[in-house]
Amino acid sequence: MARELMTLVTQVYCNSITKKQNQTLNVRVNYTYQGPAKTARLGAVVTQELVSEFDEIGSTRKEFSVNLPESITPTSSYSNITGMPLSGCEAKSGYGIKVYALDLDGKPEWGAKKVLTVQSVVPSPEINVTSLSLS
Amino acid sequence: MSESDVMKVSVGQKPPAVFRFAGVTIDGNKVPLGNHDADSGLLIQKKVTDTLEIIPSFEWVGPGKTATISIKAGYRDWAGNFTPKTEAYTRNIELPESPDTPYSGVLEEAITIPLTACGDISDGAIEIVAKLPGMADYITQVWNVYATKAPVVSFRFSAVDIDGNTVQLTDHDADSNLLLSKTTAGSLSVTPAFEWQGSKKAASISIKAGYKDWLGGFTPKSGAYTRTIELPESIETVYQGQLTSPISIPLIACGGLADGALEVVLKIAGISDYISHLWNVYTTGELAVVLDVKSLALS
Numbered sequence: 001m002a003r004e005l006m007t008l009v010t011q012v013y014c015n016s017i018t019k020k021q022n023q024t025l026n027v028r029v030n031y032t033y034q035g036p037a038k039t040a041r042l043g044a045v046v047t048q049e050l051v052s053e054f055d056e057i058g059s060t061r062k063e064f065s066v067n068l069p070e071s072i073t074p075t076s077s078y079s080n081i082t083g084m085p086l087s088g089c090e091a092k093s094g095y096g097i098k099v100y101a102l103d104l105d106g107k108p109e110w111g112a113k114k115v116l117t118v119q120s121v122v123p124s125p126e127i128n129v130t131s132l133s134l135s
Numbered sequence: 136m137s138e139s140d141v142m143k144v145s146v147g148q149k150p151p152a153v154f155r156f157a158g159v160t161i162d163g164n165k166v167p168l169g170n171h172d173a174d175s176g177l178l179i180q181k182k183v184t185d186t187l188e189i190i191p192s193f194e195w196v197g198p199g200k201t202a203t204i205s206i207k208a209g210y211r212d213w214a215g216n217f218t219p220k221t222e223a224y225t226r227n228i229e230l231p232e233s234p235d236t237p238y239s240g241v242l243e244e245a246i247t248i249p250l251t252a253c254g255d256i257s258d259g260a261i262e263i264v265a266k267l268p269g270m271a272d273y274i275t276q277v278w279n280v281y282a283t284k285a286p287v288v289s290f291r292f293s294a295v296d297i298d299g300n301t302v303q304l305t306d307h308d309a310d311s312n313l314l315l316s317k318t319t320a321g322s323l324s325v326t327p328a329f330e331w332q333g334s335k336k337a338a339s340i341s342i343k344a345g346y347k348d349w350l351g352g353f354t355p356k357s358g359a360y361t362r363t364i365e366l367p368e369s370i371e372t373v374y375q376g377q378l379t380s381p382i383s384i385p386l387i388a389c390g391g392l393a394d395g396a397l398e399v400v401l402k403i404a405g406i407s408d409y410i411s412h413l414w415n416v417y418t419t420g421e422l423a424v425v426l427d428v429k430s431l432a433l434s
Contacts, residue, residue: 010428012429013430015432026433027433028431028432029431030432031426034424035424035425038424040426068426072390073319097431097433099428099431104424104426110431
């Protein structure tokens with residue numbers, strides 16, 4: 001029996017992290033799989049809450065293939081999605097993360113809100129008065 | 136002149152010549168002959184390249200004569216008569232004068248009958264004929280002397296009970312059309328019934344669960360689940376037997392099948408395996424495809 005098509009993001013547990021714009025984000029996806037041996041694609045993208053809760057920031061998207069071995073019963077496994085660029089994210093807090101699977105029935109999506117803070121790599125304007133000279 | 140009613144011997148005359156076969160030794164087995172015919176019950180297993188060594192013994196009352204003894208090998212036909220398969224193998228003998236007391240004689244050397252023409256016979260017989268001048272032939276037939284046909288050994292699965300549903304097997308394979316709804320946590324209880332003809336044998340029955348592949352053959356998904364049985368001696372009749380308890384086949388490795396099948400195999404040492412397939416026995420549904428993310432870890 002195929003799983004019902006999921007139209008909403010299922011919220012799952014995720015830790016919070018702070019990253020700079022010139023760093024990349026890595027996501028370890030912990031999942032269970034039941035089904036025949038398949039090659040599917042897993043993707044991840046940074047999200048922000050604008051119109052909806054999980055509006056995607058396309059420049060951060062990363063996808064890769066994963067070989068899912070046949071499993072009669074739900075079997076735990078994980079995959080790492082690495083190197084998500086954060087340069088397209090303005091420095092702020094409150095970013096979310098969403099992962100999704102392609103090439104499987106439906107398009108399941110999972111995510112967490114407000115787990116990522118991105119910091120700017122440009123120094124804030126700063127003036128230091130080192131001395132004063134009166135005349 | 137009076138005449139004895141019993142001996143039919145005229146008073147004052149010599150008794151008439153009398154010949155009879157008293158016995159015959161076949162390949163060293165002595166068969167007494169109280170009458171013209173005898174069932175030896177020997178059924179000596181022979182090949183067509185073999186021979187029979189036959190030594191008749193006889194009794195004789197009468198004047199000296201030269202006689203011939205001829206022997207043919209054949210079989211007992213459907214009418215109960217002797218049908219020869221070989222030519223006659225003949226030996227001359229001298230019958231001495233023995234007017235009063237029966238003379239007991241025996242061939243000094245066996246008559247050898249090649250069985251080249253006697254293949255595929257299960258009830259071989261021989262016919263021994265004494266030809267004496269001026270007398271009617273004395274004919275003796277000895278039944279069930281040899282067999283050139285291998286004893287019948289046959290086995291077949293006649294039916295298989297699956298979870299209380301009996302599937303008859305008129306051939307090796309059968310479409311059970313049961314399609315029992317199962318899960319991978321379930322199992323099948325399988326009890327084969329069989330027919331056997333042959334000598335006492337140890338055997339084993341193995342069952343695997345699988346499916347019918349795209350070539351129409353059986354592809355196993357489970358291992359073999361085996362039971363050892365003893366087939367009793369049943370030479371003349373077909374023995375009908377059944378396992379006393381079912382063999383349970385777990386379906387844990389048989390998920391996602393819409394056309395589950397069974398393979399039932401009988402193994403007997405020295406005999407080719409007897410293999411039956413039962414198609415469309417069970418279903419375990421199409422394998423569910425579920426990817427479920429449990430958590431994410433950012434780094």
